[in-house]
Amino acid sequence: MQYLVEPGIRPGQWAWKWLLLLVVSLAGMVPARAQDGTVAVGSKAFAESWVLGEALTQIARSAGAEAKHARNLGGTDIVYAALKSGSIDVYPEYTGTIAEAILKLPGRPSLAEMRSRLAAEGLGISDSLGFNNGYALAVNPETARRLGLEKISDLAKHPELRVALTHEFLERKDGWPSLSQHYGLRMTDVRGIQHDLAYHALQNGQIDVMDVYTTDAQIAEVQPRLLEDDREFFPRYDAVLLYRLDLPARNLRAWAAMQRLVGQIEEPEMIAANAQVVLEKRPEEQAAATLLREAADLAVPPAPVASGAGAVLGHTLRHLQLVGISLAAAALVGIPLGIAAARSRLLSALILSTAGLLQTIPSLALLAFLIALLGRIGVGPALVALFLYSLLPIVRNTYVGLTTIPPNLAEAAEALGLAPATRLLRIELPMASPAIMAGLKTSAVINVGTATLAAFIGAGGLGEPILRGLQTLNDQLILQGAVPAALLALAVQGAFDLLDRMVVPRGLRLRTSGD
Amino acid sequence: MLSLRNLIRSYGDRRVLDVDRLEVPTGATHALVGQSGCGKSTLLRIVMGLLPPDSGEVAIDGQPVTAAGAPHRQIKLRHRIGYVIQDGGLFPHLTAEQNVTLVARQLRWDPYRIDERLAELAALVHFPSDGLARYPLQLSGGQRQRVGLMRALMLDPPLLLMDEPLGALDPLIRARLQADLKEIFQRLGKTVLLVTHDLGEAAFLAGTISVMRDGRILQSGTLRELRDHPADPYVTEFISAHRTAWPE
Numbered sequence A: 001m002q003y004l005v006e007p008g009i010r011p012g013q014w015a016w017k018w019l020l021l022l023v024v025s026l027a028g029m030v031p032a033r034a035q036d037g038t039v040a041v042g043s044k045a046f047a048e049s050w051v052l053g054e055a056l057t058q059i060a061r062s063a064g065a066e067a068k069h070a071r072n073l074g075g076t077d078i079v080y081a082a083l084k085s086g087s088i089d090v091y092p093e094y095t096g097t098i099a100e101a102i103l104k105l106p107g108r109p110s111l112a113e114m115r116s117r118l119a120a121e122g123l124g125i126s127d128s129l130g131f132n133n134g135y136a137l138a139v140n141p142e143t144a145r146r147l148g149l150e151k152i153s154d155l156a157k158h159p160e161l162r163v164a165l166t167h168e169f170l171e172r173k174d175g176w177p178s179l180s181q182h183y184g185l186r187m188t189d190v191r192g193i194q195h196d197l198a199y200h201a202l203q204n205g206q207i208d209v210m211d212v213y214t215t216d217a218q219i220a221e222v223q224p225r226l227l228e229d230d231r232e233f234f235p236r237y238d239a240v241l242l243y244r245l246d247l248p249a250r251n252l253r254a255w256a257a258m259q260r261l262v263g264q265i266e267e268p269e270m271i272a273a274n275a276q277v278v279l280e281k282r283p284e285e286q287a288a289a290t291l292l293r294e295a296a297d298l299a300v301p302p303a304p305v306a307s308g309a310g311a312v313l314g315h316t317l318r319h320l321q322l323v324g325i326s327l328a329a330a331a332l333v334g335i336p337l338g339i340a341a342a343r344s345r346l347l348s349a350l351i352l353s354t355a356g357l358l359q360t361i362p363s364l365a366l367l368a369f370l371i372a373l374l375g376r377i378g379v380g381p382a383l384v385a386l387f388l389y390s391l392l393p394i395v396r397n398t399y400v401g402l403t404t405i406p407p408n409l410a411e412a413a414e415a416l417g418l419a420p421a422t423r424l425l426r427i428e429l430p431m432a433s434p435a436i437m438a439g440l441k442t443s444a445v446i447n448v449g450t451a452t453l454a455a456f457i458g459a460g461g462l463g464e465p466i467l468r469g470l471q472t473l474n475d476q477l478i479l480q481g482a483v484p485a486a487l488l489a490l491a492v493q494g495a496f497d498l499l500d501r502m503v504v505p506r507g508l509r510l511r512t513s514g515d
Numbered sequence B: 001m002l003s004l005r006n007l008i009r010s011y012g013d014r015r016v017l018d019v020d021r022l023e024v025p026t027g028a029t030h031a032l033v034g035q036s037g038c039g040k041s042t043l044l045r046i047v048m049g050l051l052p053p054d055s056g057e058v059a060i061d062g063q064p065v066t067a068a069g070a071p072h073r074q075i076k077l078r079h080r081i082g083y084v085i086q087d088g089g090l091f092p093h094l095t096a097e098q099n100v101t102l103v104a105r106q107l108r109w110d111p112y113r114i115d116e117r118l119a120e121l122a123a124l125v126h127f128p129s130d131g132l133a134r135y136p137l138q139l140s141g142g143q144r145q146r147v148g149l150m151r152a153l154m155l156d157p158p159l160l161l162m163d164e165p166l167g168a169l170d171p172l173i174r175a176r177l178q179a180d181l182k183e184i185f186q187r188l189g190k191t192v193l194l195v196t197h198d199l200g201e202a203a204f205l206a207g208t209i210s211v212m213r214d215g216r217i218l219q220s221g222t223l224r225e226l227r228d229h230p231a232d233p234y235v236t237e238f239i240s241a242h243r244t245a246w247p248e
Helices: A011-029 A047-062 A076-085 A095-102 A111-119 A141-147 A152-157 A167-171 A176-183 A195-203 A218-222 A252-259 A267-278 A284-296 A311-343 A345-360 A363-374 A379-403 A407-415 A420-457 A463-471 A475-503 B040-048 B071-079 B096-106 B111-124 B141-153 B171-188 B199-205 B223-228 B233-240
Strands: A038-042 A066-070 A090-094 A123-125 A135-139 A163-165 A190-192 A209-213 A239-244 B002-011 B014-024 B029-033 B055-060 B063-065 B081-085 B159-163 B191-195 B208-213 B216-221
Touching: A038 A047, A038 A076, A047 A066, A047 A090, A047 A252, A047 A267, A047 A284, A076 A090, A076 A095, A076 A239, A076 A363, A076 A420, A090 A095, A095 A111, A095 A239, A111 A123, A135 A141, A152 A176, A163 A167, A163 A195, A167 A190, A195 A209, A195 A218, A218 A267, A239 A252, A267 A284, A311 A345, A311 A379, A311 A420, A311 A463, A311 A475, A345 A379, A363 A379, A363 A420, A379 A420, A407 A420, A407 B081, A420 A463, A420 A475, A463 A475, B002 B040, B014 B029, B014 B040, B014 B191, B014 B216, B029 B040, B029 B199, B040 B081, B040 B159, B040 B191, B071 B081, B081 B141, B096 B111, B096 B141, B111 B141, B141 B171, B171 B199, B191 B199, B199 B208, B199 B223, B208 B223, B208 B233, B216 B223, B216 B233, B223 B233
Parallel strands: A038 A066, A038 A090, A163 A190, A163 A209, B029 B191, B029 B208, B081 B159, B159 B191
Antiparallel strands: A090 A239, A123 A239, A135 A209, B002 B014, B002 B055, B055 B063, B208 B216
16 A cells, blocks of 8 residues: 655655755855955956956966956946955956946046045955046047047037937936037937947948947947047046955955056057957957057966867756756745745745745845855855745745645545644645646746856856857857757756656546546 | 534624534434535534534533544544545545545554455445545546545544535435445444435434524424424424425
């Protein structure tokens, strides 16, 4: 006499196995915090930041320091949280971003003012590396020559020019609306366009004016005329190093070496380095070495470049790890929470609304918060975030599965004189198992998608090639992440359909009556 | 013997049960009849300990039982009562056999004893042994009810509570089961409290009948007593509402 399934008959044993697995995997995956000897350099999720981060890493190594580079810390919130928590020691930033996104200071604060504010946080700002990566207006070189356009104010005399702008610049209050007012521009043909397409359109003469960032890689190829901001409308985005004030004390040699970059990089050199990565698809390790040679006259030994051959498999395995561990933990916590919610009206209100609330937190904000909370970047906060996002479908489906058991059957179980634990394990959970499995499946599939965001905090996974492909306009690279992710979602779905047959009792899967 | 004293139960302002006294002697079958909502199922659930009364007392063989007792006592008490509900109340994820033997296995009965009892019960309720491995959805309504009866009888409880046990069956199967039930009751000598809305069924299976209305027992007695000496016009109305196929 045997049950087809006895889910959770010995929950203690299962819990231990999973917990052990969880701890072991975590211990193996979480990168250690920056130790005294090692300098941890961060960079944001775009090519210029990678190149600068890599240049800083190589220069520190050439000075004899241990250095590592955490790339793709996406969003200013996240990289700033990583710096404050000590997960990284230094990263390249821009003065305009510090003023606006980090300190949220109105107007145009001076470098000295920003320094004094950040000193209170234990952070410092270097002098400018030498170039500005800010907004500018660019004109087709032929049009510029024909009309003699040198400065933005020259545009006021030519309302017939066709303008195409990124949607963000078009809509921002401090974008086109203020700019056109500031300079008295009266163009009527103004439209939104994707940034990369704008360069093509400008080159082909389909548009006359576009907005650019002053170190865009495409400038090297299209060679537009950048108009002088003669009435100082645009804020400066001077490249600087944002660093922890304890870095010089901890590793003076590395810090001194990094400072050799200050004032050395000019816009054309940065544009050329960006073009190497974005247009020529060269690894940033190479671009950084070139930049160091050309700009700072520094010869560094060539850095090892991660090869792409086994990379897809590696990313996929890491992705599976992220999804598997966070999902297992969510099941381990979510199912008991769902059971508790089904037992008490008070608890159900509390648990379900909390789980629902978690779901509404924007993912990048949650990641930034977790980096601050855990004091580290990488797999740790990624797992916690994925765990939290996985909870709701599991908790809610467990709750619904248990509370929709027909009342006469719930009563029959009680009337039979079954002990409460037996009732839960032999009657209620098996009857709720189809709903619980559906919740797990939902969480798993959502999790496969959400885990691509782990790349933003240095946790790797299939988001990594997607992110890199997006930044370097490389469709092939995007597909290297997107295709395995889609296949993984399908595989997870298939695996759960299979698991359904094993977990959901046969009697609940019958459709026909034997009458 | 089952005896009830001054049982009162209300939902908010509404008093759904108000029974002064009801006694079912050991080995007798008593039926509660009345319209839907008259309180007969509430009464059964209070006896079962599924619902606590506001006040009053239920005693089995002179021992008072209350819903507020310690959990392990509550469970022990329930093992002494067999409970049968409409359509069997079987758990869909368990086979017929698993449904019947669930509690015995919780009590760690010897497997041979379980098998023996199972065979005995299948013979008693005329349930085909090849149906034991089937799931409730694979059984007919009558078969499900027979399995429900086996489950209630598994531990050989002295008291059986039945709540509209044959309510969902078509007339022919219902009549067969009624005949089988009557035989089983007589053979086993159980004390039975049966709830039904069918007066014919009540009269066929039970020696005495209580007519209930609005939570109260209007009258208890044999069918003949109810017909010849009704205590309330409603009793007469209820009895005459049940027509037979034969003109009187």
